[in-house]
Amino acid sequence: MTVGTKTKREKLAEREDAIVSAATEAFLEKGMSAAKMAEIAASAGVAEGTLYLYFKNKEALFAAVVARHWESLTEGATAAIAKADSPDDQLEALARYTLRRILADWKLFELSFVLHYPVKEDGVGSDRRGYVRIFDQIVARGIDRGTFAPEADPRLVRDLFFGTIEYAVRSILQTGKNPKLEPVVIMLLTAVRAVLKPGQGQARTPDHAERIEAAVTRLEKLAER
Amino acid sequence: MTVGTKTKREKLAEREDAIVSAATEAFLEKGMSAAKMAEIAASAGVAEGTLYLYFKNKEALFAAVVARHWESLTEGATAAIAKADSPDDQLEALARYTLRRILADWKLFELSFVLHYPVKEDGVGSDRRGYVRIFDQIVARGIDRGTFAPEADPRLVRDLFFGTIEYAVRSILQTGKNPKLEPVVIMLLTAVRAVLKPGQGQARTPDHAERIEAAVTRLEKLAER
């Protein structure tokens, strides 16, 4: 009976999901260390010991919560930029989505960055990677298409992009109720474009700088041998 | 007896200082929750109970650690921009100083943002204010002098400025050893100016010096291989 088999597997998945959900709530409300496993178990509708069948310990459960958050974020962002076409528009869509989403889940987001236990090299934190890749790909495509300057370093602009968004959300939350996102988006795009399209809108004249660059280029060729 | 009085007061101050120093070390090494009051007391050379004569509880001690960090940061920044004259140069000086300093004290900096106990509205976190004000004043002066566009919103640009720096440091620390700060400074200033001087044809082309730097950077990359 297919149903029976299915049920068995699904039950496990459902349970794990319930646990992670309960844990998310608890961690958000009380923070990592103040949240109690007993409460999480109770609110997930399982016994305490059961938690340890699904997650090795509290930290692992916490990691699962964080991981789920990033996955969800990544999925949402992928969907958000799907509608846009040009790299420029995609960047705008990503900015708007990230801003809104982080604003909504700020506490969870903040939780993601906290290191609670003696620093772990690739534990919590590695989850971000998938999300960041979305940005990198947009920039890469932009460079490919000639929309963005080829010498732009995606890793640098990335800092500009996400750093500004994160800080902006923090400011918004500190300031008060009335969150104005549009000005942030506009500023951010202005800044990002200034960096990704440095040459645009300026007359180009062969000058000292260019001659120096040419010389360096020759140097590079020399060095390559 | 001036000396006697002075000694008495100073002793208290010294002791407080010793405690905060010991606490700083402990918090850095183990994090807020893993650091033990007993150890802090021991390494400060006082009894456990004495800690509570100077600080209400662990959290207050932690707040003191963070506060001292921000004060030191503010002092340093004030000194750093004193040498510069124009708002543009001051911004650059501030960027460079902040970047270097946060890179150096990253752990302490990170500690400052972590919420360890059930969220407290204005506890830890209010310390940042003094530091941020430095940035605001530079921008204000720039607008006064006509260097920056009057319609610029300092609070927005602030997010761009500090957000980028913080994220950049994080990236640098994650990536590896060889921290290249100049590219970040250049990008940051490009972005900030694009926002603060929107009329000026959008972006600023890097001048000779900057382009040479960029070329040299490429040389460095070559040398790395």
Next chain:
Amino acid sequence: MTVGTKTKREKLAEREDAIVSAATEAFLEKGMSAAKMAEIAASAGVAEGTLYLYFKNKEALFAAVVARHWESLTEGATAAIAKADSPDDQLEALARYTLRRILADWKLFELSFVLHYPVKEDGVGSDRRGYVRIFDQIVARGIDRGTFAPEADPRLVRDLFFGTIEYAVRSILQTGKNPKLEPVVIMLLTAVRAVLKPGQGQARTPDHAERIEAAVTRLEKLAER
């Protein structure tokens, strides 16, 4: 179908045997309380729940392990004294066998005496009886034949006999590598005979013939290797 029936029964027996073997290993390695039912199940190739189909609980399983040990000991001893004829020789054979065997299985032997759960009157411990009976029978036969003094109390000499052996093994194991058993056997027999043959001018030193025979026996064993 005889075969089918037989197979069925045998399967159960085999399984029980596997469980007891796995348990023995686990108890030896980790001790009673540190050994885990889950591990025992795994290493026996059955599910955890299955253990409880064969043994009521952990304690019962432990008891089975101990019981098997004593049974094996009893069998071995029976065989060992079968070759000897006179009560004197049987006693010597039993001493030598017990000494060797306890030395070999010391940990298991020690396990047999430990009380792990709130003292149980006749649980673990009753297994010894079969083994002890061998000794009693030898003494009884000796008294019958007139070899031993009729007023000797077997229960007392029993303490002398087994107590000395157990302690001697403990000493040997504590001291070091090079276990010299013969001196222990000689002393033990000297003592036992002094008690069992009080009239005979106290103790009986083995005479020339006996000692030479013993030496030759050892030579023969050497030759067997």
Next chain:
Amino acid sequence: MTVGTKTKREKLAEREDAIVSAATEAFLEKGMSAAKMAEIAASAGVAEGTLYLYFKNKEALFAAVVARHWESLTEGATAAIAKADSPDDQLEALARYTLRRILADWKLFELSFVLHYPVKEDGVGSDRRGYVRIFDQIVARGIDRGTFAPEADPRLVRDLFFGTIEYAVRSILQTGKNPKLEPVVIMLLTAVRAVLKPGQGQARTPDHAERIEAAVTRLEKLAER
């Protein structure tokens, strides 16, 4: 004030004593693993945490209990043999005392031999040493005085002595109420003397047998290589 100073130190000692006493009771009643720290604390009249100011953990507390037992035993034995003069009489006094004492504190005695945690080289168990030394000294003195045969090996006789006593107590406790100690003492002394005074009543001459035995022993050693 002498009283004040004294009180302070004494308070600690008293407390430690109270804890050890409470622990002894608990361990006797429930065994090592079933005894609960909480109960021990309560019955000692201190907080749970206080236990850990005096003893690192449960195991250390257990070790202290056992150590105190052996110390007390050693003291008692020393006193018991003080009255006797000749090695023979001292041996008898020691036998009688040990028998009575182990019978009285059997459970505690048994506890002393149990290894609860993964075997520890010199933890519990090393306490016995002081007690055993008493026996060794008596024998040594006896040999000095010519009361005991010089070729007697104290370490061997020790096994006879203590092994028999321990087993006898076990038997007595298993059998029933009416503990008859005298027969045991008599038998034990008979046996011990038979071993310690082998020459008595029998001429001993270095003879063929001995030379053969020595030769065989040498052969065995050769075979071992």
Next chain:
DNA sequence: TATGAATGAGACTTCATTCAT
């Protein structure tokens, strides 16, 4: 008979904080 996921009581231990001295 066999399974193994689930249970949940309970144990040890830690450590911020207090308070008598």
Next chain:
DNA sequence: TATGAATGAAGTCTCATTCAT
């Protein structure tokens, strides 16, 4: 003001045992 022994609440995790399948 300073001490540091004492407190005791609280938390994580283990593991023998059960029971629905």
